[in-house]
Amino acid sequence: MARIGVFICWCGSNIASTVDVKAVAEAAADFPGVAHSVEYKYMCSDPGQTLIRQAIKEKQLTGLVVAACSPRMHEPTFRRAALESGMNPYLVEMANIREHCSWVHEDRAEATTKALETVRMLVEKVRRNTPLEEIRVPVTKRALVIGGGVAGIQAGLDIISAGIPVTVVERTPSIGGHMSQLDETFPTLDCSQCILTPKMVELSQSPLTTIYTYSEIEEVTGYVGNFKVKIRQKAKTVDHVKCTGCGICVEKCPAKVPSEFECGLADRKAIYVPFPQAIPNKPVIDRPNCIYFAKGKCGVCKKICPAEAIDYDVEDTIVEEEVGAIVVATGYDLIDRALYGEYGYGKIADVVDGLQFERMLSASGPTGGKLIKPSTGETPKTVVFVQCVGSRDDSKGIPYCSRICCMYTAKHAMLFKHKVKDGKAYIFYIDVRAGGKGYEEFVKRAVDEDRVVYLRGRVSRIFEKNGTVFVKGSDTISGQQVEIRADLVVLATAVAASDGARQLAQKLRIGFDQHGFLTEAHPKLRPVETNTPGVYLAGTCQAPKDIPDTVSQASAAASKVLGLLSSDELVREPLVAHVSESVCISCFACEDTCPYGAIERVEWKDPETGLTTEIARVNPGICEGCGACIPVCRPKAVDLRGFSEEQIYSEINALSDMFKVKR
Amino acid sequence: MKFAFYPGCSLESSAKEYKESTLLAAESLGLELEEIPDWICCGSTPAHMSDELLGIALPAYSLLLAKQMDTDGVLVTCASCYSRLKAANHAILNDGTMKKKVAEALGEEYDGGVPVRHMLELTSDAIAQPGFDEKITRKLSGLKVASYYGCLLVRPPEITGFDDPEDPQSLDRLVAALGAEPVDWRYKVECCGAALAFSQVDIVRKLSGEILQDAKDTEADVVIVACPLCHSNLDLRQRNIEKYLGIDLEVPVLYFTQLLGLAFGYSAAELGLGKHEINPVPVLRKRGINI
Ligand SMILES: Cc1cc2nc3c(=O)[nH]c(=O)nc-3n(C[C@H](O)[C@H](O)[C@H](O)COP(=O)(O)OP(=O)(O)OC[C@H]3O[C@@H](n4cnc5c(N)ncnc54)[C@H](O)[C@@H]3O)c2cc1C
Ligand code: SF4
Ligand code: SF4
Numbered sequence: 001m002a003r004i005g006v007f008i009c010w011c012g013s014n015i016a017s018t019v020d021v022k023a024v025a026e027a028a029a030d031f032p033g034v035a036h037s038v039e040y041k042y043m044c045s046d047p048g049q050t051l052i053r054q055a056i057k058e059k060q061l062t063g064l065v066v067a068a069c070s071p072r073m074h075e076p077t078f079r080r081a082a083l084e085s086g087m088n089p090y091l092v093e094m095a096n097i098r099e100h101c102s103w104v105h106e107d108r109a110e111a112t113t114k115a116l117e118t119v120r121m122l123v124e125k126v127r128r129n130t131p132l133e134e135i136r137v138p139v140t141k142r143a144l145v146i147g148g149g150v151a152g153i154q155a156g157l158d159i160i161s162a163g164i165p166v167t168v169v170e171r172t173p174s175i176g177g178h179m180s181q182l183d184e185t186f187p188t189l190d191c192s193q194c195i196l197t198p199k200m201v202e203l204s205q206s207p208l209t210t211i212y213t214y215s216e217i218e219e220v221t222g223y224v225g226n227f228k229v230k231i232r233q234k235a236k237t238v239d240h241v242k243c244t245g246c247g248i249c250v251e252k253c254p255a256k257v258p259s260e261f262e263c264g265l266a267d268r269k270a271i272y273v274p275f276p277q278a279i280p281n282k283p284v285i286d287r288p289n290c291i292y293f294a295k296g297k298c299g300v301c302k303k304i305c306p307a308e309a310i311d312y313d314v315e316d317t318i319v320e321e322e323v324g325a326i327v328v329a330t331g332y333d334l335i336d337r338a339l340y341g342e343y344g345y346g347k348i349a350d351v352v353d354g355l356q357f358e359r360m361l362s363a364s365g366p367t368g369g370k371l372i373k374p375s376t377g378e379t380p381k382t383v384v385f386v387q388c389v390g391s392r393d394d395s396k397g398i399p400y401c402s403r404i405c406c407m408y409t410a411k412h413a414m415l416f417k418h419k420v421k422d423g424k425a426y427i428f429y430i431d432v433r434a435g436g437k438g439y440e441e442f443v444k445r446a447v448d449e450d451r452v453v454y455l456r457g458r459v460s461r462i463f464e465k466n467g468t469v470f471v472k473g474s475d476t477i478s479g480q481q482v483e484i485r486a487d488l489v490v491l492a493t494a495v496a497a498s499d500g501a502r503q504l505a506q507k508l509r510i511g512f513d514q515h516g517f518l519t520e521a522h523p524k525l526r527p528v529e530t531n532t533p534g535v536y537l538a539g540t541c542q543a544p545k546d547i548p549d550t551v552s553q554a555s556a557a558a559s560k561v562l563g564l565l566s567s568d569e570l571v572r573e574p575l576v577a578h579v580s581e582s583v584c585i586s587c588f589a590c591e592d593t594c595p596y597g598a599i600e601r602v603e604w605k606d607p608e609t610g611l612t613t614e615i616a617r618v619n620p621g622i623c624e625g626c627g628a629c630i631p632v633c634r635p636k637a638v639d640l641r642g643f644s645e646e647q648i649y650s651e652i653n654a655l656s657d658m659f660k661v662k663r
Numbered sequence: 664m665k666f667a668f669y670p671g672c673s674l675e676s677s678a679k680e681y682k683e684s685t686l687l688a689a690e691s692l693g694l695e696l697e698e699i700p701d702w703i704c705c706g707s708t709p710a711h712m713s714d715e716l717l718g719i720a721l722p723a724y725s726l727l728l729a730k731q732m733d734t735d736g737v738l739v740t741c742a743s744c745y746s747r748l749k750a751a752n753h754a755i756l757n758d759g760t761m762k763k764k765v766a767e768a769l770g771e772e773y774d775g776g777v778p779v780r781h782m783l784e785l786t787s788d789a790i791a792q793p794g795f796d797e798k799i800t801r802k803l804s805g806l807k808v809a810s811y812y813g814c815l816l817v818r819p820p821e822i823t824g825f826d827d828p829e830d831p832q833s834l835d836r837l838v839a840a841l842g843a844e845p846v847d848w849r850y851k852v853e854c855c856g857a858a859l860a861f862s863q864v865d866i867v868r869k870l871s872g873e874i875l876q877d878a879k880d881t882e883a884d885v886v887i888v889a890c891p892l893c894h895s896n897l898d899l900r901q902r903n904i905e906k907y908l909g910i911d912l913e914v915p916v917l918y919f920t921q922l923l924g925l926a927f928g929y930s931a932a933e934l935g936l937g938k939h940e941i942n943p944v945p946v947l948r949k950r951g952i953n954i
Contacts, residue, residue: 341830342852395820395828461829463849465880470849 002127003035005061006119007052009043009068011098016041018102020112024067028119033127035059044074049081056085063126067095067119088131090574090642095122117658121651128647132574137621139225139570140324142167143561146217146504149177150547151539151554152329153199158558159327160208164565167321168203168211169231171500172260174278175200175211177331181261181275183361183369185547186411187442193364197277204279210321214284216500218318220507223598223622224534225324225570235314237285238271242309245282247273249301249310257289259366263356265374266366271301276364285310325534325561328508328518329554330501332540335390335398335494343389343462343491349375350469351462351489354405357412361419371419373487375467380423380487383416384471385409386459387429390494398494400515403544405492406433410446412490417450425452426484428459428473436548455482462489495544509597510535517543528557532596533624536560575642576623577630582606583637584615590629590638591616598622599629666738666780667729668696669748672704673741673891677899680935681891684920685740685782687934691798691927692789696738699729705747708858719761720768722751727773736778738785740920742890746815748779749822781816782920783889784825787833790840800928803843806950808922809883810834810845811874813893814854828852834887834919841926848881850874855896865907871896872904875912884946887919894918898940915943925952 006028010016021039029037036059042048043066055061064087066078071094079089097115105111143159145152148170156166168175179185180200182192203209218230238249255270268274270290271283291298292312302310334353337345344351350373352360363369373380387409391402406429413425432454434440446452459473471484497516505512510530511519518541521529528536538554539545545553564570579590581604591599602617618629618638629638630645639645674682689696702725711718726748729737739745755762755775766772789795812831820828829852835845853874856867875897878886888894898916905912916939924934925947931954936943947954 341827461849461853465849465877 002033003060003062004031004033004123004126005052005055005059005064006031006034006037006123007043007048007055007064007066007068008037008039008097008115008119009048009066010039010041011069011102012041015068015098015102015115018105018108018111019097019115020108021115023112024097024115024119027116028123031120031123034123035061043068044077049077052078052081053085056082056087061087063091063093063129065093065095065119065122065126067097067115067122069098070094070096070100090132091126091129093122093126093129095119117655120658121654124650124654125647128644128650129642132641135572135574135576135620136569137223137225137572139565139568140227140322141165141565142321142323143325143327143565144169144227144229144321144323145327145329147171147177147329147331147498147539147541148175148211148213149329149331149539149550150179150196150199151331151541151550152177152327153196153203154551154554155327155329155538155558155561156203156209157199158555159561160203160206162562163208164562165208165210167229167231167323168209169215169217170211170213171216172274173214173236173272173284174274174280175204175213176275176278178355179547180277181263181355181362182358183363183365184411184415186407187436187438189411189415193277193362200277200279211280212319213280217504217507220326220509221597222322223596223619224532225564226621227323227326227534229321229323229326231319231321233317233319234284235287235316237287237290237310237312237314238283239309239311239314240280240282242307243282243305244307244309245273245280246306247283249305250283252300252304254298254300255289255291257286262359262366263353265356265359324565325536326508327536327538327554327557327561328504328510328530328541329538329557330498330504330541332495332544333498335396335496337493339390339396340491340493343386343459343489344464344469345491345493348462348464348469348489349373350380350464350487351491353491353493354408354412357490361412361415371416371488378487379420380416381420382424382426382484382486383413383488383490384484384486385413385425385427385490385492386462386471386473387427387492388458388494389491391492392430393494396494398496398515400544401433402492402495403433404495404546406431407436407439407442407546409490409492410434410443410452413452414446414450417452425450426471426486427452427454428471429454429456430458436546457482495540498541501541508532508535509595517541528553528560534564570621572621573625574620575625575640576620577618577625577627577638577640578620579616579618579638581615582608583635585635585637586613586615587634588616589632589634593628593632594623595626595628596622596624598624664693664785665695665697665734666736666785667732667734667777668698669702669705669725669729669737669739669744670698671739671741671744671891672707673895677895678741678891678918680938681740681894681918681920684918684924684929684934687929688786688920688923688927689738689782691924692786694738694785697732697734699725699732699737701728705744707743707747711747711750716761716764716768718747719751719754720765722748723755723765723773724769726751726777726779727769727771730773730777736780738780738782740782740889741892742781742813742815743892745779745781746823749824751775752777752779753822781825781889783816783833783837786837786919786923787825790837795840799841799926801926801953803841803922803926803950803952806843806947806952807846807882807884808838808843809848809878809881809886810838810851810919811855811878811886811888811893811897811916812852813888813890814852814857816889817852834889837919838887838922841922843922846878846881846883848877848883850877855893857892857896860892860896860900867896867900868904868907871900872908872910872912875901875904875914876910878914879912883914884950885915885917885922885943887917887922889919901941913941915939915941915946917943925954930954
């Protein structure tokens with residue numbers, strides 16, 4: 001026989017001013033199965049909880065309904081109180097008569113009826129609750145970081161600083177990401193390489209770090225605390241154990257291709273180290289561009305390599321790692337230049353993008369830090385910078401602001417003026433967004449000290465006429481059309497999600513928005529978590545951001561990882577789905593439906609017939625209790641603990657009974 | 664393929680040669696055209712600038728007429744008519760209230776479903792078909808052509824939906840397919856001043872002057888257009904622009920359908936080449952084109 005205790009809370013006047021709490025308590029006392037029903041001013045207070053604890057013992061209660069605020073607020077409180085009196089905490093239910101009732105209604109009589117209906121439903125539910133035990137899963141104390149830009153590097157460093165080993169997977173031949181391409185960085189103009197390289201070295205030299213460069217994620221299975229990851233190591237063709245990094249192969253290789261690192265402003269060889277500070281500082285062969293792989297001839301590097309490190313026959317290898325948590329830090333790319341035919345990008349040599357300009361500024365770049373007109377090699381005297389190229393442009397399908405370009409454009413104009421003292425810098429802008437610490441001051445310096453001219457308006461067209469580049473646009477402040485003859489044009493092209501981010505997100509079962517940026521669990525309160533437990537986000541893969549924000553987010557993600565990996569076991573709520581074996585018809589509709597991949601296929605021997613069949617099983621470590629599998633299971637083999645079909649129907653029936661009474 | 668032909672007002676008057684050359688080119692391309700009986704003016708800029716419903720209901724009326732014909736859709740040649748007919752379809756398809764209002768105004772419901780194609784779209788399809796080259800009987804090689812798209816032909820992209828709105832290529836591809844030489848110039852989508860020709864002529868003189876000057880600077884022999892209003896601003900007004908700006912232009916402006924007709928072997932008279940203010944025949948002859 002059920003002996004349910006009902007506790008109606010006033011929440012001061014929050015509930016009591018709209019709901020007649022005494023009437024609800026009195027009426028609830030007569031509900032079937034209710035053994036005890038009281039109201040009290042503050043149920044969550046110490047005396048309120050004592051009231052509950054005593055009642056459990058004295059009245060030998062078998063379940064509780066606390067009618068008060070949202071369970072998000074105080075369910076843990078009342079479950080704890082029950083536990084202290086020896087009751088299984090999952091025999092406690094909350095009826096939300098505050099957020100769902102007193103706060104949203106004005107009519108006292110109606111609100112009281114609704115409160116009563118809500119209590120009645122929960123009484124019916126709790127009569128069918130069963131004691132449940134928390135789920136405990138072991139934890140693998142190792143983290144995976146995907147992407148070796150500054151976000152991935154920072155997250156990795158913070159994780160190893162707590163003694164937890166880290167595996168870093170980087171797609172290109174070196175870690176470093178875009179930050180290694182930058183010259184000086186806003187707002188302090190410190191040299192990017194000088195502050196990044198020590199971090200790269202520290203990460204790579206730690207005995208706790210394993211770095212797979214030239215590698216990508218092949219497959220991710222498992223669940224929080226217990227992921228299994230397959231990593232594809234692309235064939236480097238150079239044995240990095242034997243290679244001494246002497247570089248003679250690179251020198252002698254006859255095959256040249258545009259360098260990705262130099263954004264096409266210089267060439268690299270088919271066998272290459274992307275940049276001088278690369279980690280690892282050993283070459284790989286870019287097979288599609290290698291003469292040997294194209295024609296079967298050449299082999300110069302193999303002949304010349306003193307360490308005999310070159311092996312053309314090696315193939316991709318797959319390594320498997322087990323990790324407890326994953327940080328995704330796959331960064332960004334700039335938009336496809338084909339999107340802006342009207343700006344001559346890719347057609348006119350003297351129109352470049354921001355990263356190309358960074359490479360020209362860099363002392364280790366293709367021009368040795370000299371600014372030039374790519375078409376002639378002369379020093380540019382007039383440089384026009386165009387902001388929001390793609391960003392904030394609905395017609396190009398990019399409604400968002402890229403957040404960094406206002407700042408780096410101010411930086412670019414400033415650095416140009418430092419190098420070319422008599423030069424003229426013009427910036428076309430829509431708004432100047434300089435919201436960070438010291439940012440507005442930085443932009444002001446560009447205007448006041450370096451005499452950069454800001455023109456508020458958009459550029460309609462950039463074209464070349466008899467060897468001169470013209471920038472046509474509007475200056476909306478003077479209300480005029482302007483046309484500037486430029487020696488060099490720098491386009492602040494929009495930041496886009498990195499290539500392949502969507503596919504990776506699918507492997508990780510995490511969300512992404514329509515632009516391919518990965519989605520956080522909550523835009524304000526859970527900015528580094530994803531909706532898949534154990535997977536976190538860091539840096540520009542989530543949204544465009546600068547280095548300070550990238551690094552902050554990376555440290556935040558690392559601290560989440562460390563929080564997760566600090567215990568030996570993970571405790572999870574037992575409100576998960578389960579399959580009743582004998583009912584399952586092996587259709588596996590649930591498997592297709594589950595957004596978390598929690599459905600496994602297992603062999604099951606029917607004790608009655610002795611036959612073995614493959615049936616579905618829910619992995620309680622992965623299941624989030626969303627219930628998506630329930631309606632697709634035709635034989636009703638799958639059900640949700642704590643929210644069973646029987647419980648839900650009993651609530652609905654209780655409600656319709658009450659309606660009948662009312663009519 | 665058979666199309667309901669919507670000539671629009673200009674093709675009945677100032678742009679007769681556009682109509683004639685379109686009909687000839689269509690015949691060569693194997694497109695059957697049947698003029699929409701009793702079509703009315705699309706309202707052009709004045710209608711939609713003064714009343715939204717009027718701007719949608721006028722083109723919708725002609726589209727409703729076209730719906731009763733057994734065709735693959737409506738064919739238009741004027742960029743402005745094209746824009747208005749497509750805008751009507753777009754508005755009726757996407758805005759239920761507008762659909763209702765139009766139905767009230769016309770006394771009959773129109774579902775926004777009649778396909779509207781510009782002659783340039785169909786020509787672009789045709790050049791990709793096998794056998795197109797065989798239709799070319801007159802050599803145009805050596806003729807440098809600046810393709811002028813103007814504002815409305817490819818914009819706004821959500822309404823017109825063909826070609827890049829800022830750096831369109833379809834006319835250029837056509838020029839190349841005809842064996843002539845497309846020039847890369849800057850003013851292909853700049854505004855000619857359009858209907859300001861009626862109210863603020865100075866602006867038109869300036870804008871159209873810049874377009875023609877750039878074509879000349881790029882050493883284009885002719886400019887081709889796909890809009891009667893662009894044509895009248897660039898060609899009919901050219902002498903006036905020369906005088907006003909004190910420059911010498913002499914840039915012939917042809918309809919793209921005339922260029923198409925030339926390649927298909929029609930005579931200058933058939934294509935109405937004599938109807939232009941700036942006579943194109945000398946430069947065509949100079950480039951060795953046999954007319
Ligand atoms: C022109 C320009 C100038 C800038 N100047 C400044 C400045 O002065 N100050 C400032 O604060 N910020 C500046 N920024 C912004 C700065 O570049 C970024 O904030 C920062 O680089 C973001 O780091 P990240 O690690 O998130 O991404 P990234 O640097 O893009 O690193 C991501 C890494 O992940 C790897 N990766 C991608 N996909 C995969 C995959 N599927 N598997 C494995 N690895 C993968 C990539 O190869 C890369 O190494 C500038 C940006 C630009 C474009
Ligand atoms: S085989 Fe030849 S082309 Fe290929 S990496 Fe070696 S040297 Fe370069
Ligand atoms: S940061 Fe500035 S330039 Fe970049 S998109 Fe935002 S507003 Fe435009």
